[in-house]
Amino acid sequence: MSNLVIETRDLTKKYDGFVAVKGLNLSVKPGEVFGLLGPNGAGKTTTILMLLGLTEPTSGSVRVLDLDPARQPLSVKAHVGYLPEQVGFYDELTAYENLLYIAKLNGLSRQEANRRIDEALQRVQLTPVVNQRVGTFSRGMRQRLGVADVLIKQPQLIIMDEPTQGLDPERVREFLELIHVLKGEGITMLLSSHLLHQVQVVCDRVGLFRRGQMVLEGTVVELARQVLGGAYRIYLEAEGPANAINKALTSMPGAVNVRQLENNVYEVEAEHDIRAEAASTVVGAKGRLLKLDVKTQSLDDIYAKYFEEVGHAKAS
Amino acid sequence: MPKRAEALRSQQAREGSPWTGLWAVVAKEMADHLTSARMRILEVLIVLTAAGTVYGAMKNLKETVGQDPFLFLKLYTTAQEPLPAFVGFLGFLVPLISIALAFDAVNGEFNRRTLSRVLAQPIYRDALLLGKFLAGLFTLSLVFTAIWLLLYGLGIFGLGLPPSAEEVGRSLWFLVATIFYGGIWLALAMVFSVVFRQPATAALASIAVWLFYTVFYEILASLLTGILSPIRYGLTEEILVQTNLNIFLSRLSPNTLYAEAMLALLHPTIRSLGLVMPIQMQGAVLGAPLPLSQSVLLIWPQLTGLIAATILLFALGYMLFQRQEIRA
Numbered sequence: 001m002s003n004l005v006i007e008t009r010d011l012t013k014k015y016d017g018f019v020a021v022k023g024l025n026l027s028v029k030p031g032e033v034f035g036l037l038g039p040n041g042a043g044k045t046t047t048i049l050m051l052l053g054l055t056e057p058t059s060g061s062v063r064v065l066d067l068d069p070a071r072q073p074l075s076v077k078a079h080v081g082y083l084p085e086q087v088g089f090y091d092e093l094t095a096y097e098n099l100l101y102i103a104k105l106n107g108l109s110r111q112e113a114n115r116r117i118d119e120a121l122q123r124v125q126l127t128p129v130v131n132q133r134v135g136t137f138s139r140g141m142r143q144r145l146g147v148a149d150v151l152i153k154q155p156q157l158i159i160m161d162e163p164t165q166g167l168d169p170e171r172v173r174e175f176l177e178l179i180h181v182l183k184g185e186g187i188t189m190l191l192s193s194h195l196l197h198q199v200q201v202v203c204d205r206v207g208l209f210r211r212g213q214m215v216l217e218g219t220v221v222e223l224a225r226q227v228l229g230g231a232y233r234i235y236l237e238a239e240g241p242a243n244a245i246n247k248a249l250t251s252m253p254g255a256v257n258v259r260q261l262e263n264n265v266y267e268v269e270a271e272h273d274i275r276a277e278a279a280s281t282v283v284g285a286k287g288r289l290l291k292l293d294v295k296t297q298s299l300d301d302i303y304a305k306y307f308e309e310v311g312h313a314k315a316s
Numbered sequence: 317m318p319k320r321a322e323a324l325r326s327q328q329a330r331e332g333s334p335w336t337g338l339w340a341v342v343a344k345e346m347a348d349h350l351t352s353a354r355m356r357i358l359e360v361l362i363v364l365t366a367a368g369t370v371y372g373a374m375k376n377l378k379e380t381v382g383q384d385p386f387l388f389l390k391l392y393t394t395a396q397e398p399l400p401a402f403v404g405f406l407g408f409l410v411p412l413i414s415i416a417l418a419f420d421a422v423n424g425e426f427n428r429r430t431l432s433r434v435l436a437q438p439i440y441r442d443a444l445l446l447g448k449f450l451a452g453l454f455t456l457s458l459v460f461t462a463i464w465l466l467l468y469g470l471g472i473f474g475l476g477l478p479p480s481a482e483e484v485g486r487s488l489w490f491l492v493a494t495i496f497y498g499g500i501w502l503a504l505a506m507v508f509s510v511v512f513r514q515p516a517t518a519a520l521a522s523i524a525v526w527l528f529y530t531v532f533y534e535i536l537a538s539l540l541t542g543i544l545s546p547i548r549y550g551l552t553e554e555i556l557v558q559t560n561l562n563i564f565l566s567r568l569s570p571n572t573l574y575a576e577a578m579l580a581l582l583h584p585t586i587r588s589l590g591l592v593m594p595i596q597m598q599g600a601v602l603g604a605p606l607p608l609s610q611s612v613l614l615i616w617p618q619l620t621g622l623i624a625a626t627i628l629l630f631a632l633g634y635m636l637f638q639r640q641e642i643r644a
Binding site for chain 1: 337435
C-alpha cells in the first residue's frame with residue numbers, strides 16, 4: 001500500500017515508432033494539486049489517458065488510487081473524474097439530461113442522481129439553466145457544466161486537460177477559484193496546461209513536459225531556483241558609487257547574480273528573500289537607497305528560460 | 317498452484333462485466349432516436365408508403381375477396397400502378413432507415429467531443445457500442461411493428477375480414493426477417509461510423525454499398541457465373557452447375573436473402589427457391605399452399621444468413637472500435 005494517489009514508474013507509450021511518453025516517473029500525493037505543463041504535443045494528454053485506462057501503456061507501470069487502470073478500469077473510472085480538453089455535451093439535450101446520463105452510467109439510482117445533480121449544478125452556479133439545452137450554452141458555461149459532470153461521481157481525484165483554454169480572463173479567474181474550493185475539500189487534482197501563469201496560482205507542484213519526458217519537477221520556487229538560479233529577484237534603485245554598490249551586493253551571502261540594469265537600478269538574483277540585507281548593504285556601501293522591490297519568479301519566466309536554454313543547446 | 321493460476325487469471329482478466337451501463341446507453345440512444353427530427357421524417361415517409369400501397373392493393377383486392385385464402389398477405393405484395401407493392405417499398409426503405417439510424421453513431425460522438433467524457437465513466441467500450449446497436453435494432457423493431465399493426469388495422473377496415481392465424485404467423489416471421497435485414501444495414505453503417513471521422517462520408521459509403529448490391533451485384537453475379545463455369549457443350553449438367561453457381565453468388569447479397577425470405581413467407585404456394593427438377597415435382601399438387609412450418613423451413617437458411625451477417629458486421633465494427641485511439 002503506497003499512500004500516493006498517482007504513481008507511475010518508467011511509463012512509456014509509443015505510437016508506431018513515435019514515442020509520446022518516455023520513462024515517466026510521476027507521483028502525486030493526496031490532497032495535492034499537480035500541474036502538468038508543457039507545449040502542445042508534449043505527451044500530457046497521452047499520460048492522462050493512460051492514467052484513466054483509456055490507452056494502454058507500451059511499458060512501465062501505473063497506479064491510480066492504488067489500482068491498475070489497465071486491469072481495473074471500472075474501479076478507477078468510478079473514483080476519478082476526467083474533464084477532457086474542450087469538453088463536449090449532447091447539444092440537443094438539456095443540462096439536466098446530460099448529467100442524468102452520466103449519473104446512470106455510474107449506476108446511481110434516480111433519487112441519488114437527482115440529489116447529486118442538484119448539488120453539482122449549485123456548486124458551479126448553473127441551477128437557473130438546468131432545463132436549458134446545452135446547445136445554447138457559452139464556452140464558460142460548458143466548462144462549468146464539465147466540472148459539474150465530474151462532481152456527479154464524487155471523485156477522489158479529478159484530472160483536467162487544458163481546463164482554462166478558450167476562456168476569457170474573468171472566466172479563468174472564476175474557474176481557478178472553483179479549483180481552489182475543491183482543493184480545500186481535500187480532492188486531489190491533476191491539471192494539464194500550456195497556459196502557465198494561470199495554473200501557477202493553484203498548483204502545489206508542477207512538472208514540465210517536453211517531448212514525452214518530464215524534464216523538471218517541483219514547486220514553482222524550486223523550479224525557479226533550478227532554472228533561473230535565484231528564486232527571487234530584488235530590484236534596487238540607489239544613488240552613489242556604482243562600482244562599490246555592485247561589489248558589495250555581489251559579495252552578499254545568498255546573492256546569486258547582480259546586474260546593473262540602468263544607471264541607478266540594480267537587479268539581485270537571490271535564493272531567498274534578502275531585501276533587508278540588501279538595503280543595509282547598499283547603505284553600508286555609501287549609497288542612497290531610493291526604492292526596493294522584490295519579484296518572485298513566474299512559471300512563464302522559468303518556462304521561457306528553460307526552453308530557450310534547451311533551444312540554444314540544440315542549435316549549437 | 318491453483319491459487320497462483322487464479323491470481324494470474326485475475327491479474328489478466330478485466331474487472332467487472334463488459335456490459336456495465338449497457339441499458340443506460342440503450343435507453344439514452346433510443347430516446348435520441350425516437351425524438352430526433354431524422355426519425356420523424358422517416359416515420360412520415362414510411363406511414364405514407366404503407367397507407368398508399370395498402371390503399372392501392374385494396375382497390376385491387378376488393379374484386380377478388382372470397383377467392384383467395386391468403387387475402388391479407390396479398391396486402392403486402394399486390395401492386396397497383398403506378399405504385400409498387402408494399403414489400404417493394406420496404407426493400408429500399410429498410411436500408412435507408414437503418415443507415416439513417418447508425419451512420420453517425422461513433423463519429424458523431426467523436427465530433428461532439430463526448431466520446432472521451434462518456435468513456436471516462438465506469439463502463440467499457442463494449443457497452444457503448446452494443447448499446448448503440450441494440451438501441452438501433454429496437455427502434456427498427458418498434459417502427460416496423462407499428463407499421464405491421466397499421467397494415468392489419470387498415471386491412472381489417474378495408475377488406476372487412478379478420479386475418480387467419482396462418483396469415484398472422486407468416487407476417488410475423490416476415491417481420492423478423494425485415495428487422496434483421498435492417499440489422500445488416502445498421503451494423504454496416506455502424507462499421508463505417510467507426511472507420512470514417514466524417515458522418516457524411518460514412519453515410520455515403522453505406523449508401524454506396526447498398527447501391528452496389530441493389531443495382532450492380534446481379535450483373536456482377538451473372539458475369540462471374542459466365543466466367544467461372546462457361547457452357548462449352550450445352551450439356552444439361554453444365555447448365556445445372558452454372559445455374560447453381562449463379563444462385564449461390566446472388567445469395568451472397570443481403571437483398572437476395574431478404575427477397576427470397578419474403579417470397580416464401582408471403583406466397584404460401586412457393587415450394588422451392590432453387591432449381592426444381594421435374595422428377596422432384598412428381599405427386600405434388602401444383603398451386604397448393606405449404607403449411608407455415610414448411611415455408612419457415614424453406615427460408616431457414618436465408619433467415620440464419622441474415623442474422624449471421626448482422627452479427628459478423630457488428631463484430632467487425634466492435635473489433636475496429638476496440639482498437640481505435642479515442643483521443644480527439
